[in-house]
Amino acid sequence: MLQVQFKKLPGNEDIVLPQKMSEWAAGYDVHAAVEEEVTLMPGERKLIPTGFAMAMPPELEAQVRPRSGLAYKHGITCLNSPGTIDADYRGEVKVLLANLGQEPFVITRGERIAQMVFQFVPQITIVESEELSETVRASGGFGHTGVK
C-alpha cells in the first residue's frame, strides 16, 4: 500500500482530511476550508482552499475532480478538471470551482466540494524523431470516423 502524507495547515485542525465515502470509492472527498461562507455567482470561478498540503511518492499524481451530485444539482464543476496535483507540490491544495448553473451557490466550511483520485504516472523519456511508425488511422482525427 502506497502512503500519501497530508499535513493540515495552521488554523485548519477542524478540517477533515480527504476521505472515501464507501469501501471501494475511487475518489477521496475534499472539504472546503473557507473561513467564511463563499458565494459563487452564476458564471463565476473561485479558488477554494482545502486547508492541507500533501506529499506522495513520485510515481503518483492526484487528480482533483468534480463531484457529480454538485454538478448535476447545481452546475458546480472544477474548471480545470481534472486538476493535477504534482508529487513535488508542497503548497496548499486548492480547488478551482466554477458555477455553470443559473443560481448562486454558497460554499460553507467543511462542505465536500470535490474529490481526489490518485493515478500512477509513467516515467518516460522524450525522444525527438524524424520518422514515426505507420498506422491505419495515420493523421485522421477530430471526428474523421463519423458519429454512428
Ligand SMILES: O=c1ccn([C@H]2C[C@H](O)[C@@H](COP(=O)(O)OP(=O)(O)OP(=O)(O)O)O2)c(=O)[nH]1
Ligand atoms: O486543481 C489544482 C491544480 C493544481 N494545484 C496545484 C498543485 C499543482 O502541483 C500545482 C501546479 O498545477 P499545474 O501544473 O496544473 O499548473 P500550472 O499552471 O502549469 O502551474 P505551474 O507553472 O506552477 O506548474 O498547483 C492545485 O492545488 N489544485
